[in-house]
Amino acid sequence: MLFAHLADTHLGYRQYNLDEREEDFYRSFREAVDRIIDEGCRFVVHSGDLFDEPRPHVRALVVVREELERLAEAGVRFYCIAGNHDLLMRRGAVPPQRLYPQVEFLTPRNPARVQDGVLIAGLPYISKLHHRVLREKLEELGRLGERYGSSILVLHQGIDRYLGVEYELRLSDLPGSFTYYALGHIHKRILERHGRGVLAYPGSTEVWRSDEIDEYERAGKGFYIAHTDAREPEDVEWVRLAKVRRFLRLRMDSEGMEVPEVPEGAVVRLELRCPAERFQEAYRRAMRVLAGRALYVDVRRVPTEEEGRRRARVEGGLDEGELLGRYLEGCTEEEKAFARELLRVLGEGRPEDGVRLAEEFFRRWAQR
Numbered sequence: 359m360l361f362a363h364l365a366d367t368h369l370g371y372r373q374y375n376l377d378e379r380e381e382d383f384y385r386s387f388r389e390a391v392d393r394i395i396d397e398g399c400r401f402v403v404h405s406g407d408l409f410d411e412p413r414p415h416v417r418a419l420v421v422v423r424e425e426l427e428r429l430a431e432a433g434v435r436f437y438c439i440a441g442n443h444d445l446l447m448r449r450g451a452v453p454p455q456r457l458y459p460q461v462e463f464l465t466p467r468n469p470a471r472v473q474d475g476v477l478i479a480g481l482p483y484i485s486k487l488h489h490r491v492l493r494e495k496l497e498e499l500g501r502l503g504e505r506y507g508s509s510i511l512v513l514h515q516g517i518d519r520y521l522g523v524e525y526e527l528r529l530s531d532l533p534g535s536f537t538y539y540a541l542g543h544i545h546k547r548i549l550e551r552h553g554r555g556v557l558a559y560p561g562s563t564e565v566w567r568s569d570e571i572d573e574y575e576r577a578g579k580g581f582y583i584a585h586t587d588a589r590e591p592e593d594v595e596w597v598r599l600a601k602v603r604r605f606l607r608l609r610m611d612s613e614g615m616e617v618p619e620v621p622e623g624a625v626v627r628l629e630l631r632c633p634a635e636r637f638q639e640a641y642r643r644a645m646r647v648l649a650g651r652a653l654y655v656d657v658r659r660v661p662t663e664e665e666g667r668r669r670a671r672v673e674g675g676l677d678e679g680e681l682l683g684r685y686l687e688g689c690t691e692e693e694k695a696f697a698r699e700l701l702r703v704l705g706e707g708r709p710e711d712g713v714r715l716a717e718e719f720f721r722r723w724a725q726r
């Protein structure tokens with residue numbers, strides 16, 4: 359029996375506040391649904407961040423309704439969990455997935471389903487603050503996994519092996535009894551052996567953040583299709599989506615450079631290496647070349663080597679994570695986890711979630 363594994367579709371995201379970029383995320387999702395139906399999959403597991411926000415635009419809600427109806431007509435079931443973007447971090451909040459009767463929504467209270475003898479179990483994103491709860495739940499699900507010939511675990515978490523300081527889970531925390539670990543949250547492709555089978559992150563279906571560009575150019579965007587009997591990474595098929603927006607990373611300095619052919623409608627991430635006082639001039643020159651060809655040019659100034667050296671002397675060459683670690687010396691583990699989580703959501707441009715995290719943290723703190 360074939361199934362598809364999709365994650366991080368971030369529907370409703372409106373990158374650079376452009377209509378085109380909002381539409382791109384819908385188009386990739388529709389293309390994925392086309393392929394899932396064409397390939398004869400019997401079910402889909404979606405590993406979280408179906409939507410970009412817990413209160414999605416109505417347009418995103420409608421697109422999901424349409425695509426779920428198409429899947430249901432083709433007899434394809436849809437299992438999913440809430441990712442950190444689908445979740446309003448507030449007690450009693452209702453995730454948007456609840457709107458759809460076709461969705462098999464896996465929650466801590468009701469984490470498991472069985473389809474044609476295959477176990478499909480999953481949990482929503484659980485922050486590092488609640489690491490112990492997550493580990494206990496995983497142990498429980500692990501015991502359930504042992505009882506099935508084929509078993510799929512659906513999670514939306516960062517694992518230490520693939521992520522820096524921001525991980526919530528160690529690889530060793532994952533129970534070994536599942537045959538397919540359907541993961542989401544990391545926006546790049548990972549496919550490895552684990553437990554009784556394979557561990558997979560299909561990554562996002564569009565370029566959600568500019569740090570995904572290099573991986574996208576190399577590996578594309580898409581999702582996985584596997585047989586429920588698959589036990590080796592080689593048995594899992596990568597489906598590359600063809601309609602994903604082109605992204606290009608260009609580097610220029612204040613002297614300028616030859617601009618390679620920019621495909622019509624591509625998004626260009628332009629990194630201008632020049633001193634701050636020459637930025638305006640370099641920017642104008644670059645835009646004269648790129649305007650009219652690119653859909654959008656996302657410009658960042660990169661400090662010159664001399665500026666970089668000056669900054670490194672001030673900061674002692676530490677990266678963000680180490681720097682934060684130094685500030686947090688003497689704090690409790692809980693406080694450290696809170697600070698890292700707060701840094702992460704603010705870094706992702708989600709101040710509302712930051713406020714909620716802080717409220718939650720201080721409410722618990724006040725209760726002591």
Ligand SMILES: [Mn+2]
Binds near residue numbers: 366443545
């Ligand atoms: Mn995501």
